[in-house]
Amino acid sequence: YSINAGNVVALKIYQSNKITVGDFTATKPNVKSVSCRAVGPIPTPDGETYENYIRNALISELQIADSYSSEGEVVLTGNLNEIKPNSVSGNWKISLTVNSSNGKKLTVDELYDFKTSYYGETACNQTAQALMPAVQNLIGKLVTNAEFNNLVN
Numbered sequence: 001y002s003i004n005a006g007n008v009v010a011l012k013i014y015q016s017n018k019i020t021v022g023d024f025t026a027t028k029p030n031v032k033s034v035s036c037r038a039v040g041p042i043p044t045p046d047g048e049t050y051e052n053y054i055r056n057a058l059i060s061e062l063q064i065a066d067s068y069s070s071e072g073e074v075v076l077t078g079n080l081n082e083i084k085p086n087s088v089s090g091n092w093k094i095s096l097t098v099n100s101s102n103g104k105k106l107t108v109d110e111l112y113d114f115k116t117s118y119y120g121e122t123a124c125n126q127t128a129q130a131l132m133p134a135v136q137n138l139i140g141k142l143v144t145n146a147e148f149n150n151l152v153n
Contacts, residue, residue: 001045001057003064004136010143011065017152018069019062019076022101024055026080036087036124042131051080054096057135061143074152075101085131087123090116092134098142100151108145110138 030049033041044053055078062068081095090113097107112134117123142148 001053001060001132001135003060004140007061007136007140007143008065010140011062011067014062014067014152015065017067017074018072019067019074019152020069020072021055021059021062022075022077024051024078024080026051027082031083034083034085036085036127037120039120039124042085042124042128044131050083051078054078054080054094054135054138058139058142061139076151077101081107085127087116087120087127090114090123090126090130092127092130094134094138096138096142098151102151102153104147104150106142106145106147106151108138108141110134110141112137 026049032047032049033043036042044050059068076098078096078098081097082093084093092110092112094110095107097105099105112130114126114130116126
């Protein structure tokens with residue numbers, strides 16, 4: 001995962017909050033790869049589950065923004081409602097619900113479009129490469145949402 005500068009800037013305002021990120025679950029738990037045509041699977045970069053990939057991406061963004069603590073007052077947990085790539089139409093569909101220890105919750109959805117190909121191997125490579133920017137956009141939609149402030153305060 002690579003940090004997104006816009007997400008970090010959005011998270012810097014929470015430096016005094018020191019947000020903790022708890023466990024992330026998934027509606028379809030423990031998925032580490034998805035099928036892509038007849039070419040084969042698209043695994044996460046480190047072979048972790050998709051829910052943990054997104055959780056770790058959020059932690060990375062918070063750490064770079066100096067807004068993360070392993071012992072913060074507010075704990076965010078999440079559920080990966082859906083993650084579905086489409087190598088034919090060229091998009092990743094991701095839905096995430098984040099719950100706060102303060103009782104608030106927020107659901108964000110990302111439909112990330114990318115250039116695809118008629119050829120299976122090329123299309124699947126492009127699908128795999130589009131995962132990271134899709135997750136960056138998902139986190140961006142979360143942390144720039146006006147309701148995010150209610151989660152962390």
